[in-house]
Amino acid sequence: MTPTLIGRIQTRLFLIVVVGVPWTLLVSPFLPRAASDSFLGGRGATSDLYPTLFAALGWLALFGVIVWEPLYHLAQQFRWEKDWPMLFGLITVVPEAILVWWVLDGEPPATGSTFVVHAVSTWIVMWLVANGPIRIFLLRWRFRGGRVFDGAAW
């Protein structure tokens, strides 16, 4: 990809809302979690995971906008092509997920493995969409450095 800073930010927010949120709803019933606190035992309720999972998405958006994307943009300046290889877009999940985990106030039944499976799977799905299918809908996106929200303007 060849994003601009504003394109990076817009694409991130777009992907979190359009891909991250539905994916979270879709995947949460299958995420690992702690046993229920209830008297009867069993698995914790899926809906009890939501506060943690959506908070994680929120932090992903917030840190992305104020920390990571500006940092990536800076790193990109050292590249002659001013591009951002696919591989970078994939492996950056590691520092980003660590930071989110650090600030995240996980609530039971969400556990560490809930978070890891959710974070990694969501990231991969967003990354896959950004590297292809997004263009089915946003035909001009790839020529606009990742800008999504400019309407009819090029």
Add this chain to the structure above:
Amino acid sequence: MTNEQLSPPPATPPGTPAPPTGGVPDLTDELRATSIWTDELVAAARLPVVDVPMVSIGGGIGSFILADVLRISGLPTSSLRVIGNIDTPWQTYEYLTKVSQIPRHERLRSDSTGCPDNVWGFPGYSVREAWNEKTIAPLFNVLTEPIFTDFYTPRAGQAFEAMAKEAERIGFDEMSWRGQVRMIRRRHGGGYFTAYRPADGSAPRVVVRSSFAHVAVGYPGLTFLPDLQRFRDTHGDRVRVVNAYEPHEHVYDTLRKRGGTVVVRGGGIVASRILQRLMEDRMHHGAQTQIVHLLRTFVHGPQKRSRFARRHGGNGLAYQGFNWPKSSWGGQLKDDFDRLEGDERKALYEQLGGTHTPKRKLWQKQMEQARREGWYSVTQGVVDSVEPEGDHRLALRLAAANSAVSELTADFIVDCTGLEGDIRSSALLADLLDHGGAGRNPMGRLDVERSFEVRGTRTEPGRMYASGSATLGGYYAGVDSFLGLQYAALRIADDLAATGFTNRIGIGRSAAQWWRWARNRSVE
């Protein structure tokens, strides 16, 4: 600089129209001299007039991609005619790639997502290659490029086959007229007249009246280095001194039979291709070839303008994946080109331009082995003169940068500098400059707006557009590429949509049309 049109593809007759025969209507002197034609003037010349809403002139990949995008936007086939003198849109391109040593099974210098058959660039060539050949290698390649692997590039054949399929899907043949376009003139009252000679001989000259026109005529012409042109003019020798873009199979044949010394001139992608062929002939077929690689500029290491602008280089060559830095097609550098005017834009072109070639692992390996075995050397210098020596050989006098003069004897010289001629070497473009109101951009090519409308040619409500190599120097650098032609086509389609001529491709149409593409259903 002298200019010579290289041998055109065999199917393409020369562009000059035959003199009109007695009584047969053709362009009158009055028409030729008049920049803006009236309907009466054309009628008085007794030329057959055909009305079409839009014409695209060229018939190559530029025309094809525009036709594709317009069809996807909902334009019926009846609204567009593509006039060109080739059988298929990729004919000229395939000819040029083939003679410059990219046959169908070799790979182009093009990104996985620059797909002339697919305006979305999804799925890209890498995904399709993985699917068709049941291998994950291309996917791994795009995942790790350019960090651990070379940039993925598609095989030439894959691009041509995909275009053939898309041409069928959009009904491209229905829109194609075969013929040689001589000129486009503005029409009094709006629109354009396109005068062309039908290839089937049905009429000596037909005039097409349209509201919109698009010009995508490809390379205006290729030029030889001045010293090589002098040699060819003086000695009439087209055997020993050849251009990489003209057929020169005899060079490889002779070297395989007899061995000899070949001078390869230029440090670009074409030189790399020619070197690959020469080296493989030596490595695999025993050709006793000595290769002298002659470079005007020797690149010793990374070319560094600042820590933020550093292009890789070494062993004489500058390295870059594609013909512009990648973000020129749609990122930071694209925005820079888009924003800058005049001399500032020219400065950016010059800063990012120059001669370079991809740093491919295979080529590095071959050059390394060849250097080690002593049959490949790189020399920096310019050629002062070329003279025949004996019956078969050439004597070159070289002038190096330190003004040391040296001499060299060779059997062949292959010019890979790929100099492009002035846009005036195209009669059609020259006519546009002289009569059409068109002008030149800061790089001397055809001046176009950000929408690719040719500046100065508008005749309300009509508009004329241009795309491809002739427009280099405008607000978009990557015009001479698959992806650049798609960008131009989208800009043109959007501009046309704003006039009401066709629909703007929004999210819904885009997705619906992609789904049709994916199932290979026709656009309607």
